[in-house]
Amino acid sequence: MPPKPFKIPESVLVVIHTPALDVLLINRADAENFWQSVTGAKDREDESFLETAAREVAEETGIxxxxxxxxxxxxxxxxxxxxxxxxxYAPGVVRNTEHVFGLQVPVGTPVRLNPREHTAYQWLPWREAADACFSASNAEAILMLPQFVA
Incomplete structure (x- = not known):
């Protein structure tokens, strides 16, 4: 089996939310109590951030x-x-660039987690979701949600 290729240090963060600004958080399988929005790296250099975001949302949540x-x-x-x-990541790669997206979904949208990646999900009001995030950049993005929905 060939070695797994290194991850590309370009990724997406997708804040999934309802019209009422309840935010979907998912708990990572490889880090206990690590709640986050959908994230993921490009699969290939020429994959656009939009393509990456749509793929990651589908892979991680089934949406x-x-x-x-x-x-x-x-x-x-x-x-x-x-x-x-x-x-x-390749040797010497220590920083990642993350592009931020929002995705509004109807209340009651079903979530189907990939069990290899996430163990649980929850919908929280946006301020509570920001407080629950492990990642500071994820929390900051959620706190900006109202200005992008207005």
Missing amino acids: ACGPDSLQDWGLENVYAIYPQWLHR
Whole structure:
């Protein structure tokens, strides 16, 4: 079996929310009590951020969305990769660039988690969701949600 290729240090963050601004958080399988929005890296260099966002939403939550249903917030976060995940990247890669999107879904949208990636989900009012996030950049994005929905 060939070695797994290194992750591309370009990713997406998708804040999934209802019209009432309840936010979907999912708990990572590989880190206890690590609540977050949908995140994920590009699969290939030429994959657009929109394509990555739609693919990751479907893979992680089972929610099908086309690129036209995603709202590009025009924001990017550049952050240090957590030490426990540095081995997934090429030697010397220590920072990731994350592009932020929003996705509004109807109340009651079914969620089907990929059990290899996430163990639980919850819908929380946006301020509570921000407080529950492990990642500061994820919390900041959720706190900006009202300005992108207005």
